[in-house]
Amino acid sequence: MVFETEVHDFGTVKNGDKVTHIFKYTNKGDTTADIEIITACDCTALEYDRTKPIKPGETGTIKAVFDTTTETGEVDKDITIILKNTDPPSGYPIVYEVRYKASIID
Numbered sequence: 001m002v003f004e005t006e007v008h009d010f011g012t013v014k015n016g017d018k019v020t021h022i023f024k025y026t027n028k029g030d031t032t033a034d035i036e037i038i039t040a041c042d043c044t045a046l047e048y049d050r051t052k053p054i055k056p057g058e059t060g061t062i063k064a065v066f067d068t069t070t071e072t073g074e075v076d077k078d079i080t081i082i083l084k085n086t087d088p089p090s091g092y093p094i095v096y097e098v099r100y101k102a103s104i105i106d
Contacts, residue, residue, distance in 0.1 A: 021066075022062070
């Protein structure tokens with residue numbers, strides 16, 4: 001999976017705001033990418049198609065909605081994408097990370 005952007009900066013946002021970013025990606029591999037799970041902190045709601053494996057050359061999106069209510073100051077949050085696919089040499093799951101950051105003011 002290759003992401004258009006791996007880090008998104010929301011800039012300065014007010015405490016209590018909900019801000020959204022869509023991470024776009026393309027499967028540049030030669031096998032179907034099958035997402036097992038995508039995780040983030042409790043302050044981030046994630047939306048993606050859990051049922052559709054991404055074939056080589058196809059694109060997909062992960063919508064991240066960050067609720068700033070419980071956060072203050074400078075934040076830098078990870079979103080972890082774990083595929084059902086495994087790395088053939090190691091046998092371990094394939095894992096990707098994207099992230100976002102923001103400066104939260106009152």
